[in-house]
Amino acid sequence: MFEGLTGRLGDIFDKLRRRGALTEEDVSAAMREVRVALLEADVALPVVKQFVAQVKERAVGQEVLRSISPGQQVIKIVHDNLVEMLGEGVEINLNAAAPVPILMVGLQGSGKTTSTAKIALRLKTKERKKVLMASLDVRRPAAQEQLKVLGEQVGVATLPIVPGQDPIAIAKRALETGRLEGYDVVMLDTAGRLSIDEELMAEVAAVRDATKPAETLLVADAMTGQDAVTVATNFNDKVGITGIMLTRIDGDARGGAALSMRQITGKPIKLLGTGEKIDELEPFHPDRIAGRILG
Ligand code: GDP
Numbered sequence: 276m277f278e279g280l281t282g283r284l285g286d287i288f289d290k291l292r293r294r295g296a297l298t299e300e301d302v303s304a305a306m307r308e309v310r311v312a313l314l315e316a317d318v319a320l321p322v323v324k325q326f327v328a329q330v331k332e333r334a335v336g337q338e339v340l341r342s343i344s345p346g347q348q349v350i351k352i353v354h355d356n357l358v359e360m361l362g363e364g365v366e367i368n369l370n371a372a373a374p375v376p377i378l379m380v381g382l383q384g385s386g387k388t389t390s391t392a393k394i395a396l397r398l399k400t401k402e403r404k405k406v407l408m409a410s411l412d413v414r415r416p417a418a419q420e421q422l423k424v425l426g427e428q429v430g431v432a433t434l435p436i437v438p439g440q441d442p443i444a445i446a447k448r449a450l451e452t453g454r455l456e457g458y459d460v461v462m463l464d465t466a467g468r469l470s471i472d473e474e475l476m477a478e479v480a481a482v483r484d485a486t487k488p489a490e491t492l493l494v495a496d497a498m499t500g501q502d503a504v505t506v507a508t509n510f511n512d513k514v515g516i517t518g519i520m521l522t523r524i525d526g527d528a529r530g531g532a533a534l535s536m537r538q539i540t541g542k543p544i545k546l547l548g549t550g551e552k553i554d555e556l557e558p559f560h561p562d563r564i565a566g567r568i569l570g
Pocket residue numbers: 381382383384385386387388389390467521522523524525526547548549550551552
């Protein structure tokens with residue numbers, strides 16, 4: 276699984292096979308390779324530095340186990356630390372009075388609308404929840420229609436489209452419909468933009484204030500690497516996110532964005548989007564991402 280880094284560390288540790296404990300010198304040499312691996316995986320520099328320092332502290336002085344090589348031992352320490360930093364998978368919080376509002380935020384093209392339908396389908400099939408979805412995107416005329424089509428595909432209700440309503444009015448109508456018609460969860464798919472702008476943030480913050488969501492999930496594209504970190508920081512500062520759904524994990528991204536976003540925002544990655552199909556959604560497994568990051 277970690278052939279890339281294992282191979283490189285193997286060279287460094289060849290000479291050390293019969294020594295007792297990992298010395299500072301050995302570990303420093305290994306950490307140079309780890310640093311390169313993390314940077315290649317698109318982990319943000321401050322996070323790389325923090326990680327390397329932490330692992331160094333833990334590795335120096337450790338007795339080399341008989342059963343594995345020093346290189347494998349360092350890989351294990353690195354891997355275990357990565358898993359720890361990535362955090363456990365956390366379920367979507369539904370602990371609120373029904374209908375529980377879930378706010379979906381993110382840039383246009385991140386996979387927000389698809390992810391809204393994926394989560395709705397999961398809540399319906401796995402948790403037996405009655406879910407209502409509403410698109411608050413009044414700028415892209417096709418957006419509300421897109422969610423409706425997805426809803427029909429997965430058998431999840433969408434709020435009837437009323438032309439001319441603003442996002443807050445739609446959100447309030449969605450919650451009111453949710454209350455009157457006995458829905459458990461109301462998913463609100465907010466409008467995205469191609470880049471972060473003040474108007475988008477103000478609109479999302481206003482919807483948040485009007486709906487008091489139990490979850491504000493940021494949908495971020497794993498393929499965008501370091502940009503995803505900027506997006507996460509911005510949304511977290513201006514809107515306050517409670518978790519992250521990382522999409523396009525089926526692509527060839529090395530997953531560094533996951534570690535950076537987790538570390539920099541302190542918010543858990545809750546779900547992974549693993550493909551275009553509507554059932555391609557997985558709970559977050561730190562192991563899987565750690566393996567990818569190490570390459
Ligand atoms: P939005 O603008 O953020 O609402 O993005 P959409 O939901 O419309 O998704 C944009 C494109 O990304 C669509 O073609 C989706 O099928 C695709 N997409 C969404 N999630 C994933 C994913 O996890 N993996 C892959 N490969 N494609 C995805």
